[in-house]
Amino acid sequence: MSNRVVEGRMVTPKRLAELVEGEAPMDAEPIEDAEMDCPECGGNVISVGYMPSVTEFVTAYKCQDCSWSDTDR
Numbered sequence: 001m002s003n004r005v006v007e008g009r010m011v012t013p014k015r016l017a018e019l020v021e022g023e024a025p026m027d028a029e030p031i032e033d034a035e036m037d038c039p040e041c042g043g044n045v046i047s048v049g050y051m052p053s054v055t056e057f058v059t060a061y062k063c064q065d066c067s068w069s070d071t072d073r
């Protein structure tokens, strides 16, 4: 299980990627700890690698406590 609680809700890797990307990805890897603190609130940041399309791989970063997110694009 790599489901994690984000902003009070349990999310799957695909759902986490969708929160950051705005649309559901084709595929997503298990959620990992990003080992960084949120620049907005100091909360724990998690990361998920996903494929928004067949030719692209993106790593997204999302705070578990607030709405902050970023990608490595």
Ligand SMILES: [Zn+2]
Pocket (backbone or CB within 6 Å): 038, 039, 040, 041, 042, 043, 063, 064, 065, 066, 067, 068
């Ligand atoms: Zn935060």
